[in-house]
Amino acid sequence: MRGFYIGRFQPYHNGHHRMVTEIADDVDELVLGIGSAGDSHTPRNPFTAGERVMMVTKSVAELDLTTYVVPIEDLERNSVWVSHVQSMSPAFDVAYSNNPLVIQLFSEAAVEVRQSPMFNRDVLEGAELRARMIAGGDWRSLVPTAVVDVIEEVGGIERIERVSDTDATGDGADDPA
Numbered sequence: 001m002r003g004f005y006i007g008r009f010q011p012y013h014n015g016h017h018r019m020v021t022e023i024a025d026d027v028d029e030l031v032l033g034i035g036s037a038g039d040s041h042t043p044r045n046p047f048t049a050g051e052r053v054m055m056v057t058k059s060v061a062e063l064d065l066t067t068y069v070v071p072i073e074d075l076e077r078n079s080v081w082v083s084h085v086q087s088m089s090p091a092f093d094v095a096y097s098n099n100p101l102v103i104q105l106f107s108e109a110a111v112e113v114r115q116s117p118m119f120n121r122d123v124l125e126g127a128e129l130r131a132r133m134i135a136g137g138d139w140r141s142l143v144p145t146a147v148v149d150v151i152e153e154v155g156g157i158e159r160i161e162r163v164s165d166t167d168a169t170g171d172g173a174d175d176p177a
C-alpha cells in the first residue's frame, strides 16, 4: 500500500518526522508532497521547493521505507486540487493530513484520509521554529540533523532574517511584493 503526506515543511521538523515514522508502520511506500512549492523567500515560506526536497529526502533516508518527494504548487481552485495532486504524484491509496481543508478535499474526492495526533505541538510548529530562527533561539533540537545541515548549507538563517526585516506589516504573514 502507498500513502501520501503533504505539508509546506517550512521547515521539516520533528513533529513531521514523528508522523512519517508512524505512517511507515502502515504503508509500504510513502509519497511526501512539498506543498506551496512555488512559494519561497517570505516570512511564512522562507525555503524553496528544492531546499525542502533536500530537507525531507535526507531526513527520511534513515527510515526503512521507499519514499518519493514530489513538489506540488498551489492552485487558485480548491475544487480541482485533488486531481492536481493526483496528476503530480505516484498513485496512492491513502492520504495522511491534520489540515482541515486537505482532509475535506480528499474526503469529498472519496480518497481515504487518516489523521495523526499532534506531537509536542507547543514547540513542534513551523511558525514557532521560524520565530526562534529569527530571535536566535534554539531551533536545532526541534528538527532532524539533516535539516540543520541543509539550513546551514543554504544560508537559511540569514535568509529568514532578511525576509522578516522586510515584513512591512510585522505580522509574519506574506506581504505583497
Ligand SMILES: Nc1ncnc2c1ncn2[C@@H]1O[C@H](COP(=O)(O)OP(=O)(O)OP(=O)(O)O)[C@@H](O)[C@H]1O
Binding pocket: 006, 007, 008, 009, 010, 014, 015, 016, 019, 096, 097, 098, 099, 116, 117, 118, 119, 120, 121, 124, 125, 126, 127, 128
Ligand atoms: N507537531 C506535529 N505533530 C503532528 N503533525 C504535525 C505537527 N506539526 C504539523 N503537523 C502536520 O503536518 C502537516 C504539515 O504541516 P505544516 O507543514 O503546515 O507544519 P506546521 O508545523 O503546521 O507549520 P506552520 O506553522 O508553518 O503552518 C499538517 O497536516 C500538520 O497538521
Ligand SMILES: NC(=O)c1ccc[n+]([C@@H]2O[C@H](COP(=O)(O)O)[C@@H](O)[C@H]2O)c1
Binding pocket: 006, 007, 008, 009, 034, 035, 036, 037, 073, 074, 075, 076, 077, 078, 081, 097, 098, 099, 101, 102, 105
Ligand atoms: N487550492 C490549493 O492549492 C490547495 C488546497 C489545499 C491544500 N493546499 C496545500 O497543501 C498544503 C497543505 O499543507 P499544510 O498542512 O502544511 O498546510 C499547503 O501547501 C497548501 O497550500 C493547496
